[in-house]
Amino acid sequence: MTTLPFDTQNIHWNTLEGLAHVAYHICAVDEEKRIVDILFKFDANSQIALHRHGAAYITLVLQGELRIYRANGELKEVRPVGSYVSTLAGGEPHREGGGDQDVIAFFSNRNVDGPIYEILDDDLNIIAVFGIPEFKALWEAQPTTTIKAAE
Structure with a gap:
């Protein structure tokens, strides 16, 4: 079932080479509170890379x-x-994706103490790790969007 579109006109979507069918926008990285908040957009009728939540x-x-x-x-x-x-934290390795339309979901990663995501190959070998340092670097490199104040 198609849902109303989420207005993303003030969100800059980013992608990472080698990770198909997903775009992200980092909302915040708080090292002191150990929180990383991210918007993800998963392509319709597709699956992202196999991964595990840490x-x-x-x-x-x-x-x-x-x-x-x-x-x-x-x-x-x-x-x-x-x-x-x-x-x-933990759980079985899995993939996520959208149904018949792109899905947008907010992920708030809490009590981060090590990897947030481990990207896996089909044999469950770790091929990439994303923790606070990686997300902080991506967040700092992320283009900012200027939102105009109401007149």
Whole structure:
């Protein structure tokens, strides 16, 4: 089911080479509180890289439906727009993606103490790690968007 579009006119979407079907916008990196907040946009009818979460996180689906797939490709869960889920660190390796429209979801990574995401190959070998230092560097390099104040 198509949902109302989330207005992203003031959001600059970023991508990383080698990570297909996903764009991100880092909202905040707070080293002291150990929090990294990110908006993700997952392509419709696609799956992102296999990964594992190393920090507790909260998700809020803002547009579309977030589909979660097991490592073998089996659909595990569908979170419709408005879904708010709080999850502990760990869990099984999985992929995420959108349903019939691009999905936009807010991820708030909490109590970060090490890797936030471990990107895996199909044999579950770690091929990339993203923690606070990596997200802080991406956040600092991220273009800023100027929002005009109401007149």
